[in-house]
């Protein structure tokens with residue numbers, strides 16, 4: 001029996017697992033540093049308090065249990081991968097050997113070294129821990145305001161550095177949260193200010209002009225203060241310096257200005273791009289290692305014209321499926337095929353029941369777009385949850 005090892009149980013890793021799971025002639029091991037898959041695309045709902053944290057995760061152990069005996073989960077972090085020896089080192093120094101490997105370890109927030117002080121004075125939101133920390137921080141602040149009338153009048157400022165998809169969603173959702181909080185509690189006090197800083201001339205750089213227009217208008221409507229075409233030059237505790245000399249005082253700073261591959265991925269001896277992502281062949285195989293694949297945010301995924309595809313859950317899922325299908329091809333004695341990964345559309349949460357949707361030439365905004373986004377999210381997670389319930393019950397029966 002051939003051993004397939006999937007490192008990382010996020011969007012890409014789970015998509016690969018689901019694709020290979022029906023095969024009974026292989027063993028599949030899923031390895032993740034966390035026992036859950038964090039649904040990053042719903043991180044904004046967690047922070048805004050519209051979803052409890054257990055509704056933003058999928059239990060990886062139960063998920064693997066739901067499949068056959070040949071599929072198992074190991075809760076452990078990978079410290080290094082030696083592609084030449086086909087060996088993965090886990091954090092307790094154990095080694096796991098494989099016949100086929102899929103690297104799907106995602107990415108981390110890129111705290112740019114060029115911005116002095118950024119690393120020490122701001123937070124990222126890529127992990128459940130980060131999102132949870134931020135949620136607790138804000139709720140504590142609001143509670144303190146509720147209890148202490150004097151404090152309620154104190155000005156409170158949040159800086160969101162980076163106005164891509166993540167920055168826009170978080171800024172809109174938090175501003176909506178605060179607006180709702182003040183309205184519901186009829187508190188007479190200064191509003192909390194959210195500053196969204198974009199190094200580009202607009203928010204959502206590279207997206208369709210209509211999407212940029214709708215998003216800008218709605219952010220302004222919510223009361224988010226936009227600073228476009230300005231880079232952050234330096235960050236000090238409670239102060240963000242912009243390149244035009246402006247200084248923004250803040251109580252909390254979140255940075256969403258970019259991603260990079262994890263340190264573990266960057267340590268693998270292969271070719272990387274400037275974000276540390278693994279350069280893969282069109283088949284998603286790692287050059288020189290036909291049995292090893294990299295998918296999702298851990299890899300540089302290109303379209304058929306060689307243009308880089310945005311790092312999204314959608315690209316991670318499609319690349320995960322493709323890598324798994326290519327392993328199947330090889331197992332069946334066929335040649336692996338080149339990937340043709342396309343982003344079909346995008347749904348952007350803009351606070352409360354408002355979203356912006358772009359699918360091909362269809363551009364939509366408002367409540368309908370919000371419900372379509374929710375439907376897409378639910379269609380992704382509900383089947384996984386049903387599987388987890390099945391896996392959990394199966395494990396309970398075995399344990400007696």
Ligand SMILES: Cc1cc2nc3c(=O)[nH]c(=O)nc-3n(C[C@H](O)[C@H](O)[C@H](O)COP(=O)(O)OP(=O)(O)OC[C@H]3O[C@@H](n4cnc5c(N)ncnc54)[C@H](O)[C@@H]3O)c2cc1C
Nearest residue numbers: 008010011012033040078105106296297311312313314316
């Ligand atoms: C707030 C936010 C909103 C977003 N909104 C959208 C959206 O609306 N639409 C969209 O398409 N995309 C969105 N994205 C981007 C999307 O979430 C990512 O592109 C996607 O998660 C990438 O999937 P992945 O499988 O490559 O990695 P991930 O989903 O990050 O999974 C990686 C997994 O690898 C594990 N791992 C990492 N290192 C190790 C290690 N050394 N050992 C073992 N395990 C390891 C991690 O624990 C994790 O479970 C958003 C991202 C954020 C942060």
